Amino acid sequence: MTSQDTLSRELALRIGLAARALPDTDAKRLFTVLTSCIGLPITEEKIGSLNLKTLKTAQEGELSDIDDALLKKALHILKHDVETVATRKPEIVSLGEGDMPGSVRIACASNDAVNVDGHFGSCSQFMVYQVSADETRLIDIRSTDIPDGLEVDDKNLYRAELIQDCQVLYMASVGGPAAAKIVKLGIHPIKLPSVESIADIIAQLQTVIAGTPPPWLAKVMGIEASERFRFEREATG
Amino acid sequence: MALYIVEADCISCGDCEPVCPTNSITEGAIVFKIDAKTCTECEGDFDIPQCVKVCPIDNCILPLEA
Numbered sequence: 001m002t003s004q005d006t007l008s009r010e011l012a013l014r015i016g017l018a019a020r021a022l023p024d025t026d027a028k029r030l031f032t033v034l035t036s037c038i039g040l041p042i043t044e045e046k047i048g049s050l051n052l053k054t055l056k057t058a059q060e061g062e063l064s065d066i067d068d069a070l071l072k073k074a075l076h077i078l079k080h081d082v083e084t085v086a087t088r089k090p091e092i093v094s095l096g097e098g099d100m101p102g103s104v105r106i107a108c109a110s111n112d113a114v115n116v117d118g119h120f121g122s123c124s125q126f127m128v129y130q131v132s133a134d135e136t137r138l139i140d141i142r143s144t145d146i147p148d149g150l151e152v153d154d155k156n157l158y159r160a161e162l163i164q165d166c167q168v169l170y171m172a173s174v175g176g177p178a179a180a181k182i183v184k185l186g187i188h189p190i191k192l193p194s195v196e197s198i199a200d201i202i203a204q205l206q207t208v209i210a211g212t213p214p215p216w217l218a219k220v221m222g223i224e225a226s227e228r229f230r231f232e233r234e235a236t237g
Numbered sequence: 238m239a240l241y242i243v244e245a246d247c248i249s250c251g252d253c254e255p256v257c258p259t260n261s262i263t264e265g266a267i268v269f270k271i272d273a274k275t276c277t278e279c280e281g282d283f284d285i286p287q288c289v290k291v292c293p294i295d296n297c298i299l300p301l302e303a
Contacts, residue, residue, distance in 0.1 A: 183293065188248070215267060219245045 006041040013082050015042075018074040022066055030074075033058050047078050095130050095139045103132035104209065104221050105139075107163040107187075108198050109171035113141070117195045120174035120182070121156055126163050127198060133210040136202050160185050167220040170201055188220065239276035239301045240286055244268050246297040253288035253298070262288060273301055 019030040031042075037058035038046040055071055056064045063071065090113065107126040109118030118124070128140040142162050152158045156178040163169060168188045172195055182189045192201070208214075213221065239261075242253075247268035254262045254269060261276040262269055271288070278300065279286045289298045 183295075214249060215245045216248050 008044075010082065011042060011044065011047065014047075014078050014080075017082065018077040021074045021077055022063070022070055025063075025066075029062070033062050036062075050075060050078065090138055092140060093137045095137060100130050100132045100135060100137065102209070102221060102223070103130050103135070104168060104205070104217065105130050105166045106168045106170060106202075106205065107142075107166040108201065109169070110198065115195050115197050116170045116192055116201055117172055120159065120169075120171045120178050120189075123171070126159075126166075126169075128163065128166060129198070129202060131202055131205055131209070133206055136206070154181075157181050160187065163187065168205075168217075170198075188216070238278050238280075239273040240271050240278055240288065240298050241273065241301050242269055242271055243297050243299060246294050248294060250293060252291045252293065256287040256291050258282040258287065271298075 015030055015034065016027045019025045019027045022030065033055070034042055034047075034050075037054050038050065052068065052071055052075065055075060105128065107128050108116045109120050109123040110116060110127050111118050111124050113125065113127060123144060125144060126142045127138065128142060130137045130139050144159055144162065146152050146155070146158065156175075160178075160182045164185050164187070166187055168190060169182060170190050170192060172192060174182070174189060174191055179189050179191075208217065209221070213223070242262075244267060249264070249268050251264065251269065254264070257271075257276075258279060259275050259277055259282075261272040263272070264270075286298070292298050
């Protein structure tokens, strides 16, 4: 059916959610009613023209038995953007060439975009930040969904490659073989003993960067060996 | 013959310290270090150096050039 092809993902989602708000109504029933009153294709504009009366009288009053309050609620869902993690996400600021010297790029395995609450192999996204001693920028959010049609032999390797440009990866948990794949790609995995907020993790990291970063961190941050030597002498006294 | 720890790569996990049969590994000011005077590369105790075996980082523990 070609008519369904023209239905946007967003509208399809709204119809599904609106149907759920109505008693004994599945998406198909609501879709049929909508088709009968505004015709195909169903567009944002046509949905916007719907009102309670047209919905009630559509298809010989198919929905006329339903309570007005519920229909109003369904209408509201149909006409407004669905709030999902995708639409609620915080603002991404791009990183220009040469921006933020002395910084490290980190990825946080997350499900809620706020905490490091994800298992490496199952989290829904990686939040990617550029962190320096005095600045933090969210530069990307990478969904771990495998695109349709893409054949992936090794899911964990696919996930690790998503964040190959990062130097450090924080997560709530990770298995041994997966951690080995992460290390192989030059990413330093850090498994947290408990779920912590991304903001707290970044604050801790900034303290380390501002102080004397351990040699491995200084190395991945691109601090010259001669600079590191200075740290070493200071630390050894 | 002895091994040494590449300072820039060591993450101070400490896994190598307890597996050393000659107790040559200690935590230094920056990272862990191997005492070249006592390190035997595990010869006589094991087939392969135990610290290299447990170290999570590739090429972090290397033989000292003679």
